[in-house]
Amino acid sequence: MIVAEQKPINMILDMLPENKRVLVVGCDTCVTVCLAGGEKEVKVLTAALRMAKKEFAEVRGLSIERQCDGEFIGEIREQVARSDVVLSMACGAGVQMMSDFYPDKAVLPALNTLFMGSNEGAGYWLERCLGCGDCVLDLTAGICPRTRCSKGLMNGPCGGSENGKCEVDPENLDCGWNLIYQRLKSLNRLDTMMPIRPPQDWSKSHDGGPRRLIREDVKL
Amino acid sequence: MSDSILIVHCAEGAKKALARMTEEGYKLPPRFKTFELPCTGSVNEVLLMENLSNGAKGVVVLGCRKENCKHLDGNLKAERKVARVKRLLSEAGAEGRFVEMVYAAPDEGKRLHETLLGFARAGEAEGKS
């Protein structure tokens, strides 16, 4: 899922124009699961804005199923029409789609979108996937060398791996390549570590330009 | 904003403490309202923030003594939520409002009374400055 966190409230307040009608819009999917922009968070932020130092004409809040899907964004047309500013608590994709649907309103991001990751336990989310477009997880025992290695090496580990930790944060950060090595070892597949992995084709990632996925067979 | 102060308390130690306080003759002025939960562990930020934005001057979360939560560590969890809301109020510049966590011992009626009235007075002082 997409993991995001709220911007500090003083930054949100800086973005919002005074004395306007604000509509806070949450999203019931990814940002609900990472406790950043779901129904509960909408209520808390709405309450905070009502009590804030900065005055607004009106602050209302609601949440929709997904902000990355026009079907749900269209449902709140009337609510948006009655507002001056939309404060979106969705990930970057949702904010942008809202802005496309309501181009005459200022649509502002309440969150900083962080990464594609997994929930590892209560209150802990970990970056797992960069969306590089060229998945190599079959070669690395299901552990991504791009995200789990601080340098994104394909032929790691580097010389900064000690006691299974990465030198970038030796207390908290596992060395991704050590994880790969240990798992390959337990799977009796250390032979996979010997061939020299060639340079990545970055044209498949964002470096190649903004990406689109089109399925001709599904188009109407 | 009214001058009401909401006491969100648990059904265990905090309830006993409030009862004890009343028995001993320490009354709270009518601006204090109470709201009971099975355990303060189920307090969430929505409850705190909505009560405040709907007009309460302050919310006091009253739980069992630190080591005595009947549901293990509900009161400690509540404290973390209270801390988060405190930060939010401060960063948003929400003047005159407060949220506090109090651990109540069932046998300290007088102390609890003083603590609660103390919050009310501090709130007033803030309001005047």
Added chain:
Amino acid sequence: MSELKSESKLEKLLAQGEFVVTGELGPPKSVDMSVLDDKIGALNGAVDAVNITDNQTAIVRISSIGTAFYIMARGLEPVVQMTCRDRNRLAIQADLLGAYLNGARNLLCLTGDHQSFGNHPQAKQVYDIDSMQLIYMVKQMRDEKIFQCGEEIRNGKKAEIHEPRFFIGAAANPFADPLEWRVSRLEKKAAAGVDFVQTQCVYDMDCFRHWMEEVVARDLHKRVKILAGITPIRSLGMLRYMKSSVAGISIPDSLIERFENTADVKEEGKAFALEQIDQFRRMEGVAGVHIMAIEAEKTVRGIVQDAGLLPRPEAA
């Protein structure tokens, strides 16, 4: 045709069977190159070639290539260092063409310290390729005469091929984890095409010896020239700092004790360095020593002299 790949002095000396000595220099943090003059003077004649670090610890300094030209003009042979952190494959190849054109022949291929260690932690990291892929790329440029994309290194279809021919080096760390993998990693670098390696500075001689034995058992020393790294100890604080805070350096407790109980740490440091050099010379598979005495370059000549390694030999 000569068997030499780059004809650098370092390569020639190694081919002649000499026990080589390399040093290290950190470029200045401003455009005042004269601050290097003393260091160049200190190292000239004391070592066969000098590593020029490249934005080491991710702190911006004059580039390794830029500095290399300065020291070459003053008679010292550089080992240009190239990290993967700051440049993509286009910039690396372009820089290599330029470096070769201006006389550089030795190249150390490194991953590069993470930018969070340095003075520009907000910079975007590159790591388009890693050190293993870099070694292979430089070897392909030299031996197959092609760029990483597969195109021949020539100015046009009818032009002659003029490829850069580097003596390819890399770092090796016998002490980083996973320990059991470290010889295999060297083997992988050998397969990628590395000609020589310089190890991380050695303090744990037993651990190093053990690594060398495995290296020799796999015949790797015949494919790759191995230079053992040393950093002479100059203070107890430095030793303790390295033990507690620097990843990939192994310092035995017995060594700490030795230095805690000595009257003159610097003298003891030199004595230990001399012991190490002596042992390296006797160790099968060790082709030389790499002395990293950053900010203590003046001490290098004394060490090399007392180790009986002066004067440095001429390349045939």
